[in-house]
Amino acid sequence: MNNGNHSPDHQSDYEKHNAPLHKEVSRHQDLLEGINSNRNARIQNPLYGIPKETLFNDVDKFCQQEGFTEQNHIFRKGALLAQNPAKFEAYEELDEADKNVIRREKSHKWDQPRSLIWTVVLASVGAAVQGWDQTGSNGANLSFPIEFGINDAKTDPNWSTNQWLVGLVNAAPYIASALVGCWLNDPMNQYFGRRGVIFAAAVLCFIGPIASGFTHNWEQLFGCRIVLGVGMGLKGSTIPIFNAENVPASVRGGLVMSWQLWTAFGIFLGFCANLAVYRVGRVAWRLQLGSAFIPAVPLMVGVYFCPESPRWLMRKGRYQQAYRSLLRLRNSPLQAARDLYYVHRQLEEEYAAIGHSNYLTRFTQLFTIPRVRRATLASFVVMIAQQMCGINIIAFYSSSVFSDAGYSPLSSLLASWGFGLVNFLFAIPAVFTIDTFGRRNLLLSTFPNMAWTLLATGLCFIIHESSSARIPLIALFIYLFAMFYSVGEGPVPFAYSAEVFPLTHREVGMGWAVATCLFWASVLSLTFPRMVGAMGHVGAFCFYAGLNMIAFVMIFFLLPETKQLTLEELDYVFGVPTSHHIAYQGRTWLPWFIKRYILRQKDAHLEELYHLEEVGGIEKSEDYVASAPGAMH
Numbered sequence: 001m002n003n004g005n006h007s008p009d010h011q012s013d014y015e016k017h018n019a020p021l022h023k024e025v026s027r028h029q030d031l032l033e034g035i036n037s038n039r040n041a042r043i044q045n046p047l048y049g050i051p052k053e054t055l056f057n058d059v060d061k062f063c064q065q066e067g068f069t070e071q072n073h074i075f076r077k078g079a080l081l082a083q084n085p086a087k088f089e090a091y092e093e094l095d096e097a098d099k100n101v102i103r104r105e106k107s108h109k110w111d112q113p114r115s116l117i118w119t120v121v122l123a124s125v126g127a128a129v130q131g132w133d134q135t136g137s138n139g140a141n142l143s144f145p146i147e148f149g150i151n152d153a154k155t156d157p158n159w160s161t162n163q164w165l166v167g168l169v170n171a172a173p174y175i176a177s178a179l180v181g182c183w184l185n186d187p188m189n190q191y192f193g194r195r196g197v198i199f200a201a202a203v204l205c206f207i208g209p210i211a212s213g214f215t216h217n218w219e220q221l222f223g224c225r226i227v228l229g230v231g232m233g234l235k236g237s238t239i240p241i242f243n244a245e246n247v248p249a250s251v252r253g254g255l256v257m258s259w260q261l262w263t264a265f266g267i268f269l270g271f272c273a274n275l276a277v278y279r280v281g282r283v284a285w286r287l288q289l290g291s292a293f294i295p296a297v298p299l300m301v302g303v304y305f306c307p308e309s310p311r312w313l314m315r316k317g318r319y320q321q322a323y324r325s326l327l328r329l330r331n332s333p334l335q336a337a338r339d340l341y342y343v344h345r346q347l348e349e350e351y352a353a354i355g356h357s358n359y360l361t362r363f364t365q366l367f368t369i370p371r372v373r374r375a376t377l378a379s380f381v382v383m384i385a386q387q388m389c390g391i392n393i394i395a396f397y398s399s400s401v402f403s404d405a406g407y408s409p410l411s412s413l414l415a416s417w418g419f420g421l422v423n424f425l426f427a428i429p430a431v432f433t434i435d436t437f438g439r440r441n442l443l444l445s446t447f448p449n450m451a452w453t454l455l456a457t458g459l460c461f462i463i464h465e466s467s468s469a470r471i472p473l474i475a476l477f478i479y480l481f482a483m484f485y486s487v488g489e490g491p492v493p494f495a496y497s498a499e500v501f502p503l504t505h506r507e508v509g510m511g512w513a514v515a516t517c518l519f520w521a522s523v524l525s526l527t528f529p530r531m532v533g534a535m536g537h538v539g540a541f542c543f544y545a546g547l548n549m550i551a552f553v554m555i556f557f558l559l560p561e562t563k564q565l566t567l568e569e570l571d572y573v574f575g576v577p578t579s580h581h582i583a584y585q586g587r588t589w590l591p592w593f594i595k596r597y598i599l600r601q602k603d604a605h606l607e608e609l610y611h612l613e614e615v616g617g618i619e620k621s622e623d624y625v626a627s628a629p630g631a632m633h
Contacts, residue, residue, distance in 0.1 A: 394481070
């Protein structure tokens with residue numbers, strides 16, 4: 001087992017604070033081994049099977065060490081709930097009021113504290129900056145190239161070179177995010193916390209767009225968009241982590257994917273702003289680019305009204321502050337104590353299995369520690385798939401695409417506005433399906449539909465320009481594409497990547513994931529104008545239709561499900577070897593699907609990949625293992 005190289009001088013705050021507790025991990029060696037090589041696909045609770053007396057003794061030691069002696073009775077009850085949440089009705093330690101709290105938690109899962117909702121929504125406002133910027137440059141593409149002497153229309157003698165320059169300016173924020181901003185995430189989070197990094201990102205996202213509106217050549221515009229990109233990388237790799245660490249597992253996907261909802265809303269607002277300033281003359285593009293600063297303002301002002309991430313505070317050994325944060329993020333002290341103690345015990349196992357590291361070794365461990373490496377692969381797949389699907393050829397260049405299809409400049413902006421509206425409205429249903437239908441199933445059900453709608457869009461460009469059907473059909477298929485994207489690949493990648501890494505590697509892992517996404521977004525932004533010039537719209541759209549099907553295959557074989565498991569329980573999901581996961585999909589799930597839904601064999605039986613019997617305190621039995629709710633339905 002690779003625990004990383006570290007000296008006492010480089011020990012984390014968590015390690016120093018909890019050194020005495022690490023001496024007890026020998027009795028958990030079988031569980032720890034499962035984190036890195038979980039060949040039985042058993043998802044385990046670190047409290048599972050501990051006798052009540054031993055459990056209470058452990059809780060008492062924890063409370064004494066962390067200064068919770070006055071709350072000892074609450075932590076005892078919380079530990080029982082964390083150990084066997086399915087058996088809470090049988091615990092004599094819980095009074096009727098306690099049991100009502102847990103009953104309501106299960107029956108009203110969306111009834112969350114205002115502080116939690118405020119935290120998730122406000123932090124997700126940062127996503128609107130990214131969406132607004134995409135559409136600001138989308139509208140500005142109709143005029144700023146002419147203003148700066150880099151007209152990319154074929155009427156210009158240098159149109160081929162200019163297409164690359166326009167693409168470079170549009171790609172600048174994503175280049176800066178992928179190469180700088182995302183990688184600053186880890187060290188800055190170590191020192192400033194989640195809220196401090198979000199504030200710094202908001203400042204950069206405030207300065208960058210405003211400066212863009214005052215530029216006098218494409219080089220200056222490129223530089224300002226680089227500044228914006230650093231802020232985008234910081235917030236894009238921190239806010240989803242912040243949200244994922246704050247919300248309970250039962251609604252984590254729905255609340256964390258508000259990132260995508262706000263991105264879609266920012267795209268829509270950006271198109272609204274494009275239309276609002278369309279008739280102001282030559283400065284329209286300056287206002288279109290500059291207006292992207294607006295959503296950064298509430299983010300800067302409001303982020304310090306949110307509680308800091310309890311998991312980040314626990315890693316720093318600040319358990320009292322972590323408990324105060326959880327009291328604001330949960331409906332009762334009992335739930336706060338349960339979650340604090342459960343995360344504490346899982347962190348012990350996580351650190352013992354994975355070890356401690358500095359920034360450099362944390363990055364290398366993304367590819368060397370088996371459990372972390374599988375999360376790295378999964379986040380790479382889901383993030384690169386977001387670019388392979390082709391959404392950003394529409395988000396970045398829809399006004400140009402509609403203009404090339406035969407729309408007037410105003411009609412192009414109106415059609416793009418319609419795309420933004422569809423993208424936003426159809427992101428809303430995903431809030432309610434991502435935690436029930438699942439991340440993986442949303443992706444597998446929408447990628448084939450994105451493929452055929454892009455293919456249809458490209459083929460519509462074959463229709464002669466004189467045909468009245470050409471323009472509305474192109475818009476129709478682009479809107480259908482946006483619908484499928486918004487309920488699948490739109491909300492999943494950032495929510496998924498924010499939850500798959502262990503706390504020890506969450507910042508650098510999310511930096512990797514967002515850098516992957518934004519690097520390929522920059523490649524797409526840079527190459528699409530030239531791709532259209534070389535291949536035409538038919539070739540470009542058909543090319544991305546093919547990439548959708550490649551992404552579908554990658555997701556099918558390489559992406560585990562994560563719905564409704566705690567962040568710590570996901571250690572065991574990603575303990576399953578990738579080869580085991582691939583073999584299950586090809587040899588077990590696919591034959592079952594063919595028998596059940598193609599051959600209509602109602603007696604077809606699916607053997608589940610994951611065994612969840614130790615998560616909810618359910619006693620292990622052959623019947624349960626055979627019928628356990630798996631991740632691959």
